[in-house]
Amino acid sequence: MVSLNIYLLLLAGIHLTLAAPSRDRRRQETTTGCPKNSSELNECVGTSIQYFVNFMASGKLSPKVAITPFDPLLLPNMTISHQAKEFKAIYVNRYLVGLKNSFIYDTSVDLDKLELSMTFLMPALELLGMYSGESLVDHEGSENSILTISVRSSTAKFRVKGELYKSPEHLEYLRISGVDVELSMGPYVINDLDHSTHIPRVNRHLNDISRPEFVKLIEKDLRVQLSSRLQHIANEVLALAPYEKLFPV
Template identity: 80%
Template sequence: MCLGCDFRSNTNKMVSLNVYLLLLAGVQFAMTAPNRDRRRQDTEGCSRSSPDLNECVGNSIQYFVNFMASGKITPKVAITAFDPLLLPNMTISHQTKNFNAIYVNRYLLGLKNSFIYDTSVDLDKFDFSTTFLMPALELLGMYSGESLDDQEATENSILTISVRSSTAKFRVKGELFKSAARVEFLRLNVTDVDLTMGPYVINDLDHSTHIPRVNRHFNSIPRPEFVKLIEKDLRVQLSSRLQHIANEVLALAPYEKFFPV
């Protein structure tokens, strides 16, 4: 699917340009004072020939993450929100324990407080990479399990996983495509996510009383093993969902506006 290929009217073009200007206006806010004096970037984007291209892109991502998490770009334009980030249902099977579980209505909190660093950009090859330091993440959802031996299902419970000091390095490949109006846009494809989860706390709360309790089926899986499953799932979800959101943003303006000569 080609995001942003339809700029069908002059009105839509003007809206997209205004949205782009709003996004780029935040770049200066994210910069240090000396850089603001040295490099005036009110609406120029990140110049392809700039020696500070990596810093410019990193600061732009930082501003977007901190201030656009709700997805509201302007009163009339919105993209997918990423804090909270809605996640699909997760099914957990354990053949050794003869056990199945589902983790549903999930969402992730805390991405908007991420710190962006180690950003690298190669526009000749359209290679990008950046690292997110995520001080605190909260994964919440409804959890229930079932033993295949006795078909005894647990009561629904609110499962909260609190994680501290995680990092995620995204490696991304870009490509240019032309819209119906023959305007070039940039599209990104996340090729790899190196996710490292920090220390975690898991709370299993009763749905009716919110009192911590022992969930027999949940405890049948060793916690480290369960967290590895969560880490693997988060790697996939962050890759696909943040890729989609990044492409929604890039579809708001042509490539040359984000990366002028």
């Protein structure tokens, strides 16, 4: 059975370097991270991230240890304003489903600079929430409705920067100080209608903005949310494991 310590280390790999069982059999019993000088460092980190993404989305490490879950990933409310079209809308109680089915590739680690880059292939994402709009002219509003956006074959490239700091116990820890995300959304469906059709009349005020323009706003928001929310989750875990446990010499 994999130890709790390894689970803690694996969770650190959302954006930055994280632990994985050593591939060097001579060190397998004493090493739980990715050795700094290993020729398979990139592969070790990539494998660990893949394991984490697939099996630890709930955030539960043990009956007593848990972090913020990332699938479903809860998102803050979103306000959409369009002065030229004279309407505004709110998209609330939102959450994103499907990150745990991602595939990780092109992992690159630079421990000297504390940098990591990797690309996620996300076969299927579902963004759900309550949507309502209001005209700025007559203040006529649409009914609240569940707005679902289904996206297929999206990619996200993460570039992550980290920094080291010392705990009160004088142990060195790693935390993420910056995340850059390049997100490319694939074909989408809104409320079970293909993107070539009209948005349902229940969301009348969505008709005041073109679908491509609306989805572009969603894409921009998701890019920001993936950066901030996943950085927060990763730093929750990084605070649990000293740097030397992640990358032993």
